[in-house]
Amino acid sequence: MGRPLQTLETPALLLDEARMDRNIERMRRQVQRLGVRFRPHVKTSKCYEVARRTMEGAEGPITVSTLLEADHFAERGVKDILYAVCIAPNKIDHVLALQARGVRMSIILDSVEAARLATQRLAGRGVGVLIEIDSDGHRSGVRPDSPELLEIGRTLEAGGVPVGGVMTHAGSSYDCRSSEAIRAMAEQERAAVVQAAARLRAAGMACPVVSVGSTPTALFAGQLDGVTEVRAGVYVFFDLVMAGIGVCAVDDIALSVLATVIGHQREKGWTLLDAGWMAMSRDRGTASQPLDQGYGLVCDLAGRPLQDHILVGANQEHGIMARRPGASGEPVELQVGQQVRILPNHACSTAAQYGAYQVLDPDLRVRATWQRFSGW
């Protein structure tokens, strides 16, 4: 018998285990169909118990966004880790320390400048070095058709560091507005790295790894010919941003914040909750979507949305719940002390505000508490 929600101090971060397992199974089937390896990104959960269920085996592989994530998973036996942010020189000692304890580390870079710095420290050390490809213009990476791509490869190989492969992340998929658009973005992502790998290989570099990934493109890709592995992270929980682009349904979202009513401003239609931006994060990812969910969509304790009730405002420890602007009808009346659950805009940023997940069983009881970590 787990602990009932009513006994938790709020705010608290709830994890619906059944929904999470369903999301993991959906990705597993898709990756199997695509016929590629899966290298889950652990930056969303930063929690071994969650990430382990997404991994092919106890040794990985995994993707990390910080070297603290690498440390944490290395301590638990993971042996194959891709650090998917372009390397800064002040992190190379840390990468080498991980490699020295038996982890196959891979890093990424996207410039001749960084390639030169990397060769000075990494020649002969066995760390995999991938070249980041810009497949959609959203952030970092070198264009797959650019002269600089080959120059980076040659700089690495001349410095004694073989090109380990190419990788890209089509972050623009988060801005797509239809399944067709996401499918097209997945093909654009695939084509970019495959083209880059072909150019490097034509120039005599082996380039064994061809890595792509984002939750939307991984789930909607039609085929991944020429790709060796796919990465994704947020699918494990999903969130309102993902629901807003049609990648999941609202009732696939496995993460919610338990909050308590602490007061009202009735003439304004406001219910005050003890979950503000510290509990939800300042993420307003749905603000640019057709349906703006404020700081989160408010649900009852069973996880059913209180139709059109969202957090319209947030201070550090106060959330202002009200009907969505323009919504008709009467606001739901809640009593002081009553609990609600709030679905987050962005699972990565909301989860980062907490030290633990309260894991819910099908009877809405807390059957376990799973620790998560933060920082660098």
Add this chain to the structure above:
Amino acid sequence: MGRPLQTLETPALLLDEARMDRNIERMRRQVQRLGVRFRPHVKTSKCYEVARRTMEGAEGPITVSTLLEADHFAERGVKDILYAVCIAPNKIDHVLALQARGVRMSIILDSVEAARLATQRLAGRGVGVLIEIDSDGHRSGVRPDSPELLEIGRTLEAGGVPVGGVMTHAGSSYDCRSSEAIRAMAEQERAAVVQAAARLRAAGMACPVVSVGSTPTALFAGQLDGVTEVRAGVYVFFDLVMAGIGVCAVDDIALSVLATVIGHQREKGWTLLDAGWMAMSRDRGTASQPLDQGYGLVCDLAGRPLQDHILVGANQEHGIMARRPGASGEPVELQVGQQVRILPNHACSTAAQYGAYQVLDPDLRVRATWQRFSGW
């Protein structure tokens, strides 16, 4: 000899101790001039070493935004704590546990409903109960001229809980656009609680505490007649939001994020940094101000702004530095591996992303590391 910045793995949270001490001294002089007690809010720093310097003495008083803050400071000898978020019933056991270990706890509420719940648990327990007053319509509290104010007071006293006082927070001061507007808001804040206290006293309730506070109103108040104590938190570090409303200068900001250049997209004028929204928070508090600072204002290692260079975009671990939209001239050229410091929009939310402050001495060396905590 402290550690040089160049040896830190990035991102890291830097605290300029000299600036912080200057900010603390400025508030101390102002509070002295106003002739009221000072009850610093520890929610900004969540760090004993910082908060201790702002306190009148080792036993407090302090203001907290979570009961975890209360626990942390109670363990270090603080004996007088105001929990300044309307109480939720699931937190009363925790409040009583703090009171039982010798802390004089005060809580707040703003409804008859909450007053009834409180009397059931708090009669005769010695916990101070203040009524929150709405002085500016921005969030919670009961209007000082409303019939409900007296009804709340009578409900408490009839239930064996004396009205400990009134408190308010003029959060709207963050939206003021001139010193005159802030000064007027400070007077509005003062007048509201003084009126509320007078009405309660006229109805026979003692109402000893009359508490106000926000960083802008505390610093700009002309006089606080009738007020017994003032609260403020963010002044200890200041931030770009405070600079944007003229409460401080940019070079009063004591908090910055150390980041490293990891790449470029030169045709777009972008420099990629290893500090994204996880390092800065998602707070975009300056977005509604005349000067939008993006996700933060980029400075050199000495803390001097690289004129008009801000974080125009942020992903989880990537920041995109570029010239402010519309700025003229050439962007600053930085090399991969070079470090910068980024001033935050909002000190409370940026600091919350870190487990520690790296404390800088005047020679820009890290002379100490101060732990901070997060969560509830």
